[in-house]
Amino acid sequence: MFITNGPIAHFILVLCQTNQTIQPSYRGQSIILVEKDAAGFTATDVGEKMGNKMTPTGELSFNDVKVPATNLVGKEGQGFYQALRIFEEIRVEVAAQALGIAQGSFDRALAYVKQRRQFGRKLEDFQATRHKLAELVTKIETARLMVYRAAWGIDQEDIDPKVTSMAKMYATRVALEVADEAIQMHGGYGYMLEYDVERFYRDARIMDIYGGTREIQKNTIASGLLR
Ligand SMILES: Cc1cc2nc3c(=O)[nH]c(=O)nc-3n(C[C@H](O)[C@H](O)[C@H](O)COP(=O)(O)OP(=O)(O)OC[C@H]3O[C@@H](n4cnc5c(N)ncnc54)[C@H](O)[C@@H]3O)c2cc1C
Known part of the structure; x- marks a missing residue:
């Protein structure tokens, strides 16, 4: 299925x-x-x-x-281990997809608040908007570091399942939050198919499910800590 x-x-x-x-x-x-x-x-x-x-x-x-x-x-009887190895890479790939969605959503929102005017000012001049952007960009940069760290582990054949699970879980949550806030900053236009941010929001949702759900990532992280 x-x-x-x-x-x-x-x-x-x-x-x-x-x-x-x-x-x-x-x-x-x-x-x-x-x-x-x-x-x-x-x-x-x-x-x-x-x-x-x-x-x-x-x-x-x-x-x-x-x-x-x-x-x-490969070899008979090794399939489970081969699958585990593939899943490590898949987690990092999904995390990278999520990071791209987060960045793309942020870029659209940033461009929009620079040009949209309400109440005689640009949206970028409202402190509420500026603080929101600051929070989101901080989370995106944190996710980026986690994704790069996990990808580096794959490249070096020094794979820590905790790290790949953390990267997938965190980058996915950041993508969903940034896409959601990007729609919010676009106001009603953000809900329209004409703007990319509604699609980013819908595309991000599956990343919390496939390649192992958020709950399964938490199980993996906890197993790495507690055995
Ligand atoms: C669009 C799409 C594409 C997909 N592509 C692929 C693919 O290419 N290859 C592939 O192998 N799979 C693919 N999947 C399947 C996907 O990986 C599974 O849907 C996902 O792993 C969840 O499994 P499930 O649907 O059986 O949900 P369930 O296992 O029934 O889970 C339902 C809920 O219970 C929670 N849950 C289940 N077990 C536990 C537990 N032990 N502890 C805590 N919570 C738990 C889950 O986290 C989830 O929230 C795809 C799914 C979709 C929707």
């Missing part, structure tokens, strides 16, 4: 239970490549979404699918 680009993918990497008896069971998991034309495989578009409309989302179904042994990716 809910696989990004599932309906248009030419092949799928599937985490399979290839050994039914081994304990713990995750040691019996392997990654296997399945081509979209394999008999028994179907991918169905799940339909309209709130945001992230540039990628279709699919429900994948496997019914007695058979593939040659050469479709094993």
